[in-house]
Amino acid sequence: MNAKAIVVTSGKGGVGKTTTTANVGAALARLGEKVCVIDTDVGLRNLDVVMGLEGRVVYDLIDVFEGRCKLRQAIIRDKRVDTLHLLATSQTRDKSALSEERMRETVRALLEDEGFDRVLIDSPAGIESGFQTAASAASGALVVVNPEVSSVRDADRIIGLLEAREIPEVRLIINRLRPEMVKRGDMLEVDDVLEILGVKLIGIVPEDERILISTNIGSPASLEEGGPKVAAGAAFRDIARRIRGEDVAYPSFEQPKGIFAGLRRVFGAG
Amino acid sequence: MLRNLFGRNKSKDQLKERLKLVLSYDRAKLSPGSMEELKGELLTVIKKYFPSDDGDYDVKVEQQGDRMVLVANLPVNAS
Ligand SMILES: Nc1ncnc2c1ncn2[C@@H]1O[C@H](COP(=O)(O)OP(=O)(O)OP(=O)(O)O)[C@@H](O)[C@H]1O
Ligand SMILES: [Mg+2]
Numbered sequence: 001m002n003a004k005a006i007v008v009t010s011g012k013g014g015v016g017k018t019t020t021t022a023n024v025g026a027a028l029a030r031l032g033e034k035v036c037v038i039d040t041d042v043g044l045r046n047l048d049v050v051m052g053l054e055g056r057v058v059y060d061l062i063d064v065f066e067g068r069c070k071l072r073q074a075i076i077r078d079k080r081v082d083t084l085h086l087l088a089t090s091q092t093r094d095k096s097a098l099s100e101e102r103m104r105e106t107v108r109a110l111l112e113d114e115g116f117d118r119v120l121i122d123s124p125a126g127i128e129s130g131f132q133t134a135a136s137a138a139s140g141a142l143v144v145v146n147p148e149v150s151s152v153r154d155a156d157r158i159i160g161l162l163e164a165r166e167i168p169e170v171r172l173i174i175n176r177l178r179p180e181m182v183k184r185g186d187m188l189e190v191d192d193v194l195e196i197l198g199v200k201l202i203g204i205v206p207e208d209e210r211i212l213i214s215t216n217i218g219s220p221a222s223l224e225e226g227g228p229k230v231a232a233g234a235a236f237r238d239i240a241r242r243i244r245g246e247d248v249a250y251p252s253f254e255q256p257k258g259i260f261a262g263l264r265r266v267f268g269a270g
Numbered sequence: 271m272l273r274n275l276f277g278r279n280k281s282k283d284q285l286k287e288r289l290k291l292v293l294s295y296d297r298a299k300l301s302p303g304s305m306e307e308l309k310g311e312l313l314t315v316i317k318k319y320f321p322s323d324d325g326d327y328d329v330k331v332e333q334q335g336d337r338m339v340l341v342a343n344l345p346v347n348a349s
Binding site for chain 2: 148149157184192
């Protein structure tokens with residue numbers, strides 16, 4: 001993706017925006033990019049705890065917006081990957097503190113004055129002011145969707161709103177895919193979701209309990225290298241590489257595809 | 271195995287059809303209710319010019335490529 005400022009959004013809540021922001025941000029930083037992840041979910045601060053940086057938040061995005069500190073003072077540097085940075089949101093204020101203009105100015109300053117290569121903006125759920133502010137500074141979007149009815153419907157709505165904002169690069173991440181359910185025909189396949197939503201895919205992330213474990217300890221799963229190939233952490237690392245323009249093949253999620261797989265199903269013992 | 275081959279009775283196929291329908295209304299910013307009204311009004315107009323028995327008629331919003339289109343299939347009996 002050419003976009004340096006990318007919003008992570010979904011419409012529906014709880015589908016994995018914050019998880020994606022933390023993991024893709026960490027993976028991009030591991031690949032050498034100077035990355036800043038920004039939490040814009042005002043009043044519901046979460047990105048800091050998911051990344052294990054909650055103990056170091058002094059100033060937040062709203063302090064920057066309202067001039068209580070310099071931008072640089074609010075940027076928290078990660079200790080594990082020194083190119084990874086966090087700009088936390090306020091836990092106490094409400095959404096009225098948000099402003100599209102200040103958001104754009106903050107992102108501009110991060111990219112132009114502070115020398116960041118990439119800014120990932122974690123959007124709140126919904127389609128209101130919080131989402132609009134998060135999207136206002138972005139030239140690319142990662143739309144996170146779970147393969148279920150309301151998430152797909154809301155993603156369609158969000159994609160329409162991103163198009164209305166003329167955000168040039170909109171990419172889809174299918175999160176929490178459960179291969180065994182897809183196999184049984186009880187979960188939408190990747191191709192179904194792509195056909196319905198009509199946007200380009202950039203990642204498939206399986207349901208993985210290690211996401212919860214890594215969140216418990218405040219360390220993004222994408223930083224644990226050497227784990228199993230078909231795991232959420234590896235999927236987030238692949239997404240980071242695709243964002244950087246690499247052509248990374250999708251691993252098979254045990255759901256056999258293509259003609260041989262089909263034949264196997266016909267002739268096989270099952 | 272046959273069931274597997276023909277892909278019947280899969281809950282995801284039902285979901286896919288439902289999603290396609292609901293999104294076609296969402297995208298056209300139409301409610302299924304106003305679609306019923308539209309159908310009724312269209313039919314009244316058509317009947318004025320082509321008096322005939324009520325045939326099978328079908329009006330729906332459909333995705334064609336990247337556009338949404340209104341598709342009406344109204345049989346007319348030229349007498
Ligand atoms: N691939 C996955 N496998 C297992 N659990 C996951 C996966 N992705 C996300 N989760 C879990 O789902 C929950 C919601 O995730 P997350 O907080 O990232 O969603 P969100 O979209 O940011 O939510 P909100 O709309 O409230 O901001 C978390 O408990 C997270 O650990
Ligand atoms: Mg969140």
